[in-house]
Amino acid sequence: MISTQRLIDLMRAVREKKPLLHVITNRVAINDSANGALAVGASPIMAEAHEEVETIAAISGALELNIGNLTPYSIQSMLLSGHAANQAGVPVVLDPVGAGATEFRLQTVQKLLDELDIAIIRGNAGEIAALAGEDWGAKGVDAGEGDGDIVAIAERVARKWHTVTAVSGAADTITDGQQTYCIKNGHPLFPYMTGSGCLNGVIQAAYAAVSPNYLEASVAASVNYAIAGQLAGEKCAGPGSFRQQLMDELYLLTEEKIRRYAAFEEVARS
Ligand SMILES: Nc1ncnc2c1ncn2[C@@H]1O[C@H](COP(=O)(O)OP(=O)(O)OP(=O)(O)O)[C@@H](O)[C@H]1O
Numbered sequence: 492m493i494s495t496q497r498l499i500d501l502m503r504a505v506r507e508k509k510p511l512l513h514v515i516t517n518r519v520a521i522n523d524s525a526n527g528a529l530a531v532g533a534s535p536i537m538a539e540a541h542e543e544v545e546t547i548a549a550i551s552g553a554l555e556l557n558i559g560n561l562t563p564y565s566i567q568s569m570l571l572s573g574h575a576a577n578q579a580g581v582p583v584v585l586d587p588v589g590a591g592a593t594e595f596r597l598q599t600v601q602k603l604l605d606e607l608d609i610a611i612i613r614g615n616a617g618e619i620a621a622l623a624g625e626d627w628g629a630k631g632v633d634a635g636e637g638d639g640d641i642v643a644i645a646e647r648v649a650r651k652w653h654t655v656t657a658v659s660g661a662a663d664t665i666t667d668g669q670q671t672y673c674i675k676n677g678h679p680l681f682p683y684m685t686g687s688g689c690l691n692g693v694i695q696a697a698y699a700a701v702s703p704n705y706l707e708a709s710v711a712a713s714v715n716y717a718i719a720g721q722l723a724g725e726k727c728a729g730p731g732s733f734r735q736q737l738m739d740e741l742y743l744l745t746e747e748k749i750r751r752y753a754a755f756e757e758v759a760r761s
């Protein structure tokens with residue numbers, strides 16, 4: 492069982508180590524992703540030129556690959572940086588945005604998962620269900636409303652690709668295929684901020700950079716991010732101020748807030 496103290500230790504470790512995060516992401520979420528990374532104490536660099544991605548990935552604390560705006564060029568950027576990260580022992584986080592929306596996305600994600608060693612896959616339920624070959628009624632990049640067992644689906648994905656799988660939603664499910672956690676923090680305004688999942692992925696990378704135990708890293712990143720969102724939601728009027736408050740709450744997160752609000756538990760294996 493992961494302790495609340497561990498969530499606090501990892502939050503502090505990110506602030507102390509200020510890991511360099513190499514991020515290849517979509518143009519919708521790129522600015523919020525960079526600002527959110529800074530707010531939690533990391534140093535983001537958004538870079539996808541083929542001439543430099545291998546060099547940057549190899550010296551980073553973690554690499555995050557987000558397929559939100561895929562192009563043949565960016566796929567090559569992801570493969571080059573991913574292989575360089577793997578060779579250097581740098582953890583790679585993958586966000587399979589809209590994986591069920593087109594064959595192009597699904598095949599690209601499968602290629603990345605087959606060729607690269609991925610530490611954490613982070614997506615919404617529709618995206619993770621698509622990877623498991625399950626029908627979920629996802630709508631573009633939005634999760635949709637499936638009626639399958641998301642814990643069982645996440646565990647299958649984790650086992651198939653030997654990776655931690657983090658499914659976001661009203662409750663988050665994090666699993667390495669053996670141990671599974673359910674996280675109940677969050678706020679209903681989250682889905683109204685585009686890129687809030689993409690930023691979640693970048694924060695997963697920040698935590699993976701400071702913890703070789705990627706299950707712990709993913710649970711800590713997910714709980715701490717969701718607590719910040721919960722506190723932001725309580726202070727704001729709607730999606731516009733939620734986005735602003737979220738950046739503030741990520742920066743202002745404390746040990747006391749984590750102790751008071753963390754709501755996560757281990758769930759029985761399905
Ligand atoms: N209904 C909800 N209630 C509470 N928290 C939520 C809810 N839906 C999502 N979240 C939280 O919002 C964050 C983003 O998750 P979400 O599932 O919306 O990502 P996403 O669909 O990939 O987003 P995007 O593609 O816009 O970046 C997560 O931290 C999750 O815990």
Ligand SMILES: Cc1ncsc1CCO
Nearest residue numbers: 517519559588632685686
């Ligand atoms: C809206 C949107 N379209 C491609 S990526 C993205 C950001 C949320 O995933």
Ligand SMILES: [Mg+2]
Nearest residue numbers: 588615688689
């Ligand atoms: Mg997403």
